[in-house]
Amino acid sequence: MSGERIADVDAVPAESSLLFTVEDRESGEEREAVLVDTDDGVRAWFNYCQHWRDVNLDTGDGAVVRDGELVCKRHGATFECDSGECTFGPCEGAVLDELGIRRADGGVFVDDDGYAFDRLGEAENDEDDGPQSTESRIGF
Numbered sequence: 791m792s793g794e795r796i797a798d799v800d801a802v803p804a805e806s807s808l809l810f811t812v813e814d815r816e817s818g819e820e821r822e823a824v825l826v827d828t829d830d831g832v833r834a835w836f837n838y839c840q841h842w843r844d845v846n847l848d849t850g851d852g853a854v855v856r857d858g859e860l861v862c863k864r865h866g867a868t869f870e871c872d873s874g875e876c877t878f879g880p881c882e883g884a885v886l887d888e889l890g891i892r893r894a895d896g897g898v899f900v901d902d903d904g905y906a907f908d909r910l911g912e913a914e915n916d917e918d919d920g921p922q923s924t925e926s927r928i929g930f
């Protein structure tokens with residue numbers, strides 16, 4: 791059963807993101823995700839843009855969060871922190887891929903049977919590229 795503690799709820803910044811890495815239980819591959827604070831509590835999104843999926847939203851120093859939206863630094867797409875929906879930019883209408891989490895005892899836990907918490911911070915196999923190839927880029 792999943793349920794590894796990622797971080798304390800209080801560790802999730804209000805105007806940025808907290809980057810962490812999970813391991814795909816089936817393939818063993820590492821994937822990055824970010825925790826963001828919303829009015830409805832903390833949410834977790836996989837750390838790549840829906841425009842070019844090889845572009846990370848958080849490159850290790852916290853993603854830009856402005857007015858409750860995650861901002862992709864590459865072409866400026868914005869994604870609502872609470873729904874993951876892109877409200878502006880080349881992938882408008884697309885939705886970030888979500889990682890299941892739950893909150894308990896002041897902490898945030900992975901709550902997705904497909905993934906296991908690995909560590910805070912970047913994936914080792916990331917090399918500044920997201921988990922998807924450039925073939926998954928949506929035309930500009």
Ligand code: FES
Nearest residue numbers: 839841862865867
């Ligand atoms: S890669 Fe994110 S908006 Fe283009």
